[in-house]
Amino acid sequence: MKGGVALLVAAFLPIVAAARLPRNEPVPGGVAVIELPATATTPRVYFDGQRIMVVKYTGHWYAIVGIPLAAAAGTWELAVRMTGPRPRQIKFSVLPKRYPEQRLIIKNPQLVNPTSAELDRIEREQAHLSKLLDTWVPDRDPALAFIWPAAGPETSGFGLRRFLNGEPRSPHSGIDIGAPRNSPVRAPAVGTVVDVGHYYFCGHTLTISLGQGLYSVYCHLNKIDVKRGQAVEQGQIVGSIGATGRTTGPNLHWTVSLNGTPVDPRAFLIGTSDTSPAVQKR
Ligand SMILES: [Zn+2]
Known part of the structure; x- marks a missing residue:
């Protein structure tokens, strides 16, 4: 007893x-x-x-x-x-972990290989984003419990090893959540907006700092409702689902970055469910 x-x-x-x-x-x-x-x-x-x-x-x-x-x-x-x-x-x-793999065949190579002008842009943007995500921000109490940011199924998992026409591409750095265009996207936890931009791969992109080198990045947004420097609460609507950047249809690509490296967002999600939970509000 x-x-x-x-x-x-x-x-x-x-x-x-x-x-x-x-x-x-x-x-x-x-x-x-x-x-x-x-x-x-x-x-x-x-x-x-x-x-x-x-x-x-x-x-x-x-x-x-x-x-x-x-x-x-x-x-x-x-x-x-x-x-x-x-x-x-x-x-x-x-410990070792083997992630699932995905093999895609695309017949027109122009669709998969950016031009040299595009490559310059991609390089600039990646340098900007890496510098941002490498930044360690002091915070005594970083937000370590996340909610699922949008209502919708996971359409592509973290770590997926991708091959395009047999060539290895970078593994999937986040989770994709499928939802109709303009569905609300919410802050996973309390934090500060540190970057709002439009990028080649990611489209309209929003980055929230959660403290001590932990960041949440949302890609392909249709609309962003917050500004750089703004404080956000957990569950606050920060934008809407879109298909901007390089994507085949409306979805939210969600990267969680810790000490400059993308990690599985599920490490921080409340609950242990393997399926996407409905949006929870605090
Ligand atoms: Zn993705």
Whole structure:
């Protein structure tokens, strides 16, 4: 009986607590949640040259590490700076994960190979977006519990390994949600709009900073209802579904980026459902 009560209390604690840890899945494209040694001051953590998110949860420090899709399985190291002069190395294991593959054949190569002017534009835009997503923003309490941003089915999964006419292309950096044009798109969590733009691949694009190097990027939007610098609440309508940029029809491409690398958004979604839940409001 007592055990039952304790279990019940334990089950409720993470929901009541303001902070919540993301799902720990130490695989390429996943998020590793690594407990750090006890220390009075906030540790500074680096992985692969990038500053890493650190949060305090139930009295312990945790590093929240986004693992690149291209990372090899094996032992990796975090550099942890605490009070001493030298960083301490903390090892962690990355496990293998094989994502599904998709093979597409397109007969007209002009449709798949951009011109040199387009390539210049793509390069400029990618440099701009990478710089933005590499930026570590101080925030004591980053938003780690997301809601699903649009009502609709997942039409393409994160990490999908894509081949076009037999040639490997970059793996899918987000989740695609299919919905009719002009359906509302909501902020996944409380944050700040840091970029609004129109890009070659992504079309009308909105980027929200959620703190400490965690970002949500929405692509192919038809309309954007918020401005750069604006604070947004979880569930707030920030734009509408569209088909702008390189896409075959109306859908929301949703990338979640952590320490400069795209990760599976499901690591931060409330609940563990494998199917897209209906839009939830706080
Ligand atoms: Zn996509």
